[in-house]
Amino acid sequence: MTNTYITNATWALTGEKIDLRMGHGDEPVSVFLNDIPLDGVNGVAPAGEMLIPEGARVIDADGKLVMPALFDLHTTINLEGHSKRESIYRAGQAANQGGVWGMLVMPSRGFIFDNAATLDSFDEAVSQRSFATMVPAGCISEGMAGEQQAPYNTLAARGVTILSDGGRMPTSLLMLHRAMKYAAAMDLTFAIRGDVPCLSEKTYMHPGTTSYNLGLHGTPACAEEIGIETLIRLAEDAGARLHIQTVSTAEGVNIIRRAKAKGMTSLTAEVALHHLLYTHENVGDYDTTFKTLPPLREQSDCEALLEGVKDGTIDCIVTDHTPCMPFAKKQDFVSAPQGMVALDTFLPAIYTHLILPGKLSWADVVRACSTAPAAIVNPYDQEEDVPVVAPLLLFDPAAEREVTPDSLYCGTLNSPLLGTVLRGSVTLPISR
Amino acid sequence: MNPRKDLITIGALSDEDIRTILESTSAMKDIFTKSVKKVPALKGKSVLTLFYEPSTRTRSSFEVAAHRLSADVTTFTVSTSSVVKGESVHDTIDTLMSMKMDYIIVRHKNSGIPAVIARHCKAAVINAGDGSHAHPSQAFLDAFTIKEKYGEVAGKRVVIIGDILHSRVARSTSTILRRLGAEVAYMGPGPLVPPQQHTGIARFTNWDQIFEWKPDVIYLLRVQNERIDTPFFPAADYHQAFGVTEERLKRIDDLNMSIMHPGPVNRGVEICDAAMEYRNCLINNQVENGIAARMSILYHLTPQTQCHD
Numbered sequence: 175m176t177n178t179y180i181t182n183a184t185w186a187l188t189g190e191k192i193d194l195r196m197g198h199g200d201e202p203v204s205v206f207l208n209d210i211p212l213d214g215v216n217g218v219a220p221a222g223e224m225l226i227p228e229g230a231r232v233i234d235a236d237g238k239l240v241m242p243a244l245f246d247l248h249t250t251i252n253l254e255g256h257s258k259r260e261s262i263y264r265a266g267q268a269a270n271q272g273g274v275w276g277m278l279v280m281p282s283r284g285f286i287f288d289n290a291a292t293l294d295s296f297d298e299a300v301s302q303r304s305f306a307t308m309v310p311a312g313c314i315s316e317g318m319a320g321e322q323q324a325p326y327n328t329l330a331a332r333g334v335t336i337l338s339d340g341g342r343m344p345t346s347l348l349m350l351h352r353a354m355k356y357a358a359a360m361d362l363t364f365a366i367r368g369d370v371p372c373l374s375e376k377t378y379m380h381p382g383t384t385s386y387n388l389g390l391h392g393t394p395a396c397a398e399e400i401g402i403e404t405l406i407r408l409a410e411d412a413g414a415r416l417h418i419q420t421v422s423t424a425e426g427v428n429i430i431r432r433a434k435a436k437g438m439t440s441l442t443a444e445v446a447l448h449h450l451l452y453t454h455e456n457v458g459d460y461d462t463t464f465k466t467l468p469p470l471r472e473q474s475d476c477e478a479l480l481e482g483v484k485d486g487t488i489d490c491i492v493t494d495h496t497p498c499m500p501f502a503k504k505q506d507f508v509s510a511p512q513g514m515v516a517l518d519t520f521l522p523a524i525y526t527h528l529i530l531p532g533k534l535s536w537a538d539v540v541r542a543c544s545t546a547p548a549a550i551v552n553p554y555d556q557e558e559d560v561p562v563v564a565p566l567l568l569f570d571p572a573a574e575r576e577v578t579p580d581s582l583y584c585g586t587l588n589s590p591l592l593g594t595v596l597r598g599s600v601t602l603p604i605s606r
Numbered sequence: 607m608n609p610r611k612d613l614i615t616i617g618a619l620s621d622e623d624i625r626t627i628l629e630s631t632s633a634m635k636d637i638f639t640k641s642v643k644k645v646p647a648l649k650g651k652s653v654l655t656l657f658y659e660p661s662t663r664t665r666s667s668f669e670v671a672a673h674r675l676s677a678d679v680t681t682f683t684v685s686t687s688s689v690v691k692g693e694s695v696h697d698t699i700d701t702l703m704s705m706k707m708d709y710i711i712v713r714h715k716n717s718g719i720p721a722v723i724a725r726h727c728k729a730a731v732i733n734a735g736d737g738s739h740a741h742p743s744q745a746f747l748d749a750f751t752i753k754e755k756y757g758e759v760a761g762k763r764v765v766i767i768g769d770i771l772h773s774r775v776a777r778s779t780s781t782i783l784r785r786l787g788a789e790v791a792y793m794g795p796g797p798l799v800p801p802q803q804h805t806g807i808a809r810f811t812n813w814d815q816i817f818e819w820k821p822d823v824i825y826l827l828r829v830q831n832e833r834i835d836t837p838f839f840p841a842a843d844y845h846q847a848f849g850v851t852e853e854r855l856k857r858i859d860d861l862n863m864s865i866m867h868p869g870p871v872n873r874g875v876e877i878c879d880a881a882m883e884y885r886n887c888l889i890n891n892q893v894e895n896g897i898a899a900r901m902s903i904l905y906h907l908t909p910q911t912q913c914h915d
Contacts (some may be wrong), residue, residue, distance in 0.1 A: 389718075508717060
């Protein structure tokens with residue numbers, strides 16, 4: 175069996191032109207570029223300098239970028255009328271299109287990861303139906319009810335490294351504090367969104383002119399910020415790893431920056447792509463597509479979050495992919511569910527709206543969307559007993575594609591990008 | 607002018623819509639003094655009142671208005687318990703469309719519901735109050751009442767006092783008054799008055815500031831206990847801090863200010879008994895004008911049902 179060669183590709187992080195030799199499946203990873211392991215690659219050389227045997231399979235990647243594929247730390251697979259297996263299949267297809275090779279799947283009503291049986295059946299469905307690696311996040315509390323701790327030891331034995339109640343902050347800080355103390359010994363990470371539920375209940379969007387005009391109650395930024403501060407103090411005291419989910423406010427970024435500056439190495443944080451791209455004004459005249467949890471905030475928050483990504487305060491950009499049935503999103507704003515879908519369009523949207531306008535570099539994106547999130551989850555192949563690393567991704571920056579209902583594989587249409595044209599398209603995976 | 611199908615917010619109306627509706631309100635009111643208080647303007651048309659929230663005044667005002675225009679009125683009573691959890695807005699809309707109604711007058715506790723119904727319905731949809739969002743027919747009757755009292759709205763000063771945060775009346779009435787050239791200010795308990803940078807409306811915190819500003823109209827809002835689960839302010843304070851007390855009524859009288867209120871009134875909370883008998887209390891005028899304004903609104907809207915039947 176001959177090797178496959180990729181020639182004239184541009185390494186996204188540095189812009190260098192390179193040739194790559196792809197290894198066979200049983201050859202170990204042998205090559206690192208910018209400290210990133212290149213899965214399936216066993217040779218790299220400057221473009222034109224690699225010896226290519228006659229008859230070898232060659233992919234000319236002139237004009238295309240190569241980079242490690244993305245890992246999404248925040249995906250929810252809502253069933254929305256489909257079976258579990260079908261939903262898993264669709265999410266995997268969507269991820270492939272968006273440049274995502276693997277994802278952390280949040281527990282949700284359809285997938286309550288608080289017991290071994292659910293995890294086993296999920297893993298089985300993923301191995302049979304999914305194009306993408308899917309790592310389940312175990313529940314913090316049984317049934318995500320916030321009352322009793324889930325059996326962390328059992329979950330950890332099934333490969334769980336992250337615990338989350340899916341966007342909900344447990345109301346009982348005592349339960350959470352004890353959970354953190356217990357789980358710290360197993361090196362589990364708590365992924366929680368900062369919130370004070372009693373301050374944010376019955377609120378529907380960011381407080382401002384739009385919320386006033388629409389007569390919708392505003393979610394105060396301080397609810398999230400107090401929540402973040404509280405989580406940090408609890409995790410510090412308990413000695414647990416903490417990952418703050420979907421930070422949406424400028425002060426939230428500051429709180430995390432201060433904690434990291436103090437030397438809290440077990441703290442990481444994420445921002446959802448939509449919090450970098452949209453503000454509360456996008457809600458316009460009750461556009462439920464822009465109803466998210468936490469809500470879209472001010473332009474100054476978007477800028478502070480972007481700054482946080484650039485200086486590493488915010489470790490990851492995530493999709494916070496949340497499929498919602500068209501029917502549900504067509505309800506009035508108060509009744510409609512929160513969330514957007516973003517897996518299908520993830521990398522093209524980042525390229526079009528963050529890289530092309532010069533807001534982020536490819537190096538920022540590779541760190542925030544590939545290496546950092548994968549390092550937080552540490553996906554591990556239990557059968558092969560090896561860590562799983564990102565496959566290479568080939569990205570064509572010259573391609574253009576309109577986002578249409580047919581082009582969204584995830585199964586629902588709650589994407590703010592529907593009807594818009596995105597630059598760039600993804601070929602994935604090229605190393606498998 | 608393009609025929610307008612729905613009335614959801616004041617903001618969506620053109621200046622011409624506002625002017626026309628106010629002008630014909632006056633003509634409608636003339637009908638009340640005739641021996642036959644009915645005109646055939648909407649004869650053969652069907653009007654549905656769909657109230658998901660309890661209401662006596664607004665619903666009966668719309669029903670009287672529709673009757674005086676000779677329309678057939680159907681009252682769809684929705685018990686709050688059965689509907690909120692079960693039937694989605696979409697299913698309700700489908701039901702309504704099958705009924706082939708020409709006008710649907712809707713009130714709902716959620717902001718934005720009438721707009722959802724209007725988008726999916728050929729009938730003319732009139733928002734009779736949605737959550738904290740809008741109450742445009744109240745805005746018309748308020749503007750008309752001020753115009754009737756003072757000759758015009760432009761240049762008048764109106765302070766709206768009370769729970770601004772939850773009030774659709776404050777939003778709609780302030781919008782129409784400002785469109786017509788009046789100055790509006792808000793006053794009320796701190797947590798219930800949104801900051802000026804969100805509303806674009808001056809925010810007072812006490813009566814001294816109001817008397818200094820010298821408004822023409824004191825517009826009181828009802829303290830809406832049914833919308834509030836965790837108290838926004840100590841209830842026992844309200845009358846002394848924000849209500850029209852007998853003492854304040856004397857100054858209001860001295861300064862010849864008018865008092866308005868969308869009703870129903872909480873005596874002894876936002877207003878003292880004596881103020882109800884005050885010579886410039888326009889509350890009953892508002893009720894009477896409400897019927898005329900709603901007749902004018904019904905008359906002004908054009909359902910798209912005719913051509914499709």
